[in-house]
Amino acid sequence: QVQLVESGGGLVQVGGSLRLSCAASGRIRFIMGWFRQAPGKEREFVAARSLNGGITDYADSVKGRFSISRDIAKNTVYLQMDSLKFEDTAVYYCAARDYLKEYDTWGQGTQVTVSS
Numbered sequence: 733q734v735q736l737v738e739s740g741g742g743l744v745q746v747g748g749s750l751r752l753s754c755a756a757s758g759r760i761r762f763i764m765g766w767f768r769q770a771p772g773k774e775r776e777f778v779a780a781r782s783l784n785g786g787i788t789d790y791a792d793s794v795k796g797r798f799s800i801s802r803d804i805a806k807n808t809v810y811l812q813m814d815s816l817k818f819e820d821t822a823v824y825y826c827a828a829r830d831y832l833k834e835y836d837t838w839g840q841g842t843q844v845t846v847s848s
Contacts, residue, residue: 734758734837736826741842744816748846752811754826754839761828763787764802764809765835768822768844775825779811793819816846 740752754764765780779790779800790798799812809826826839 734761734828736828736837736839738824738826738839738842741824741844743845743847746816746818746846746848748816749812749814750816750844752813752824752826752842752844754809754811756807756809756826756828760804760807761837762831763829763835764800765827765829766800766809766811767825767827768820769825769841770819770822773822778824781809813844816844818846818848820844821846 735757736754738752738754740750744750762783763780766778767775768778769775777791778794779798781788781800781802797815801810823841823843825841827835828837829835
């Protein structure tokens with residue numbers, strides 16, 4: 733059973749940067765992704781990356797500011813977040829799925845708060 737543990741969240745000023753990490757235990761999954769949920773809003777997709785990087789996708793709201801990467805040897809996925817905005821404040825979740833499947837494994841989430 734794969735488990736996902738996020739880290740790296742925190743408080744950052746507008747325009748600042750953070751790097752989130754998600755360490756996975758167990759077998760390597762084809763797609764690793766990041767989602768987020770802001771207070772009072774539904775969870776939304778942020779970014780995803782396939783095992784070999786052939787599939788990389790970003791939400792329009794983060795394109796050009798966020799970058800997803802994977803270290804296969806460490807079975808870890810990262811989310812580099814630059815030029816952070818107030819609206820990036822949310823709990824960020826790591827998730828995993830297999831090829832052509834739905835996301836079925838989720839981390840516990842890490843809080844990102846962007847302040848002035």
